[in-house]
Amino acid sequence: MSLAKPQMRNLLQAAIKKNLAITAGVTTAAVAAYYFLVKAPRKQKYAEFYKNYDAEAEFERMRKLGLFQACSKDD
């Protein structure tokens, strides 16, 4: 007959505080994971692709293949 006395008051406040702490932790972890696993690599890939990108050369290549409707394939 000697259990510890249970918490009698402020149960909702305690629950809210705990939930807020868990929310803060989980959302921070989720955002950090998304940033480091998705956003940063994607930014890196785009930077690498466009570092030495020659738009004119690509355009000429596609035109000669006849892939455009507005430009003819002949010179």
Place this chain on the structure above:
Amino acid sequence: MIESWIAMATVTGTLLRRCSRLSAAAAPLSTSARALGGGGLPTVVERHGNRMVIGYGFNGEPNYIDRVDYPIPAVRFKEDNAQIKVLREKERGDWKKLTKEEVQELYRATFCRSFAEMQAPTGEWKLVLGGTMLACSIAVWIYLFMKVFVYEKLPDTITNPEKVEAQVQRMIDLRMNPVQGIASEWDYEKGQWKN
């Protein structure tokens, strides 16, 4: 597996029936003014029998219910008998003098289930999960039926390998999604797909 489920359901059912059934005596009509039909109000049958009213209850009616958010119901669970009356007198004194069995007796006279029993897991989630999976499987069967008997054939432009190849070649030539998409999966030096 199924036996344990049936056992659990039986225990839960018994517990629920035990805690909400009427008192042993027939439910007499109350003698309150409402019951005698003053002013055209409906007759109220008060079913708490001889059970002592100990509070307002969660809705003001003299009912018994186990609720975690409203712990003290309006009436005691059991009707008083001589044995309980003796214990109630003893309860007015020093509680340290009560034995463990007497405390249990007093508790069970007023309450049906303890908090632990009230909040015990019911295993209902298994029913819900099983029912959900059953519904999903029926949906899959319905889709298969539709595919076989209802839908038309897929168009030639996506089933014919030559046409698909021509379309993909065009995507590669136009460098569609060159950073992370389809044109980035092609190895331009070797003229084949990357691994």
